[in-house]
Amino acid sequence: MECFDEDRKALMPLPSTRFDPIRWESGKADRYGRIEIDSNRYLAGGKWHGGKLLAAAGWDSVRITDPSSGEMIAEYPRRYGGASSTLQDPALVMPMLTARPGSWKETPIRPDFPEDVRAWLDQADKQRLHDSLKAIA
Numbered sequence: 001m002e003c004f005d006e007d008r009k010a011l012m013p014l015p016s017t018r019f020d021p022i023r024w025e026s027g028k029a030d031r032y033g034r035i036e037i038d039s040n041r042y043l044a045g046g047k048w049h050g051g052k053l054l055a056a057a058g059w060d061s062v063r064i065t066d067p068s069s070g071e072m073i074a075e076y077p078r079r080y081g082g083a084s085s086t087l088q089d090p091a092l093v094m095p096m097l098t099a100r101p102g103s104w105k106e107t108p109i110r111p112d113f114p115e116d117v118r119a120w121l122d123q124a125d126k127q128r129l130h131d132s133l134k135a136i137a
Contacts, residue, residue: 094137
């Protein structure tokens, strides 16, 4: 214990705030409202298409924010390695789907719906599909 007495006296206190190692990425969303970070795409939502976004890439998550207000738009688990699919939140996809109900059969969140709901929406006419998707959104 005597050997380390001087070392202990020289130690500085630990920081009072937690260190959060993140890398800030600024980018323009594509026409679908997606931003690319490290060869992976993350959905911010259709209303952000062509707009500037700011993303905080941490070791375990990606937080997408509006650069003008600082408001968090979406948060996703961090994906490493290039993937062909986009990480997306169904709540962000539903407004786009409501605006274009004809894209129902091609939407990437279609498999997330229960089978009976999916079958019912598949057979709905254009107006009923629009009204149903709007109610779900």
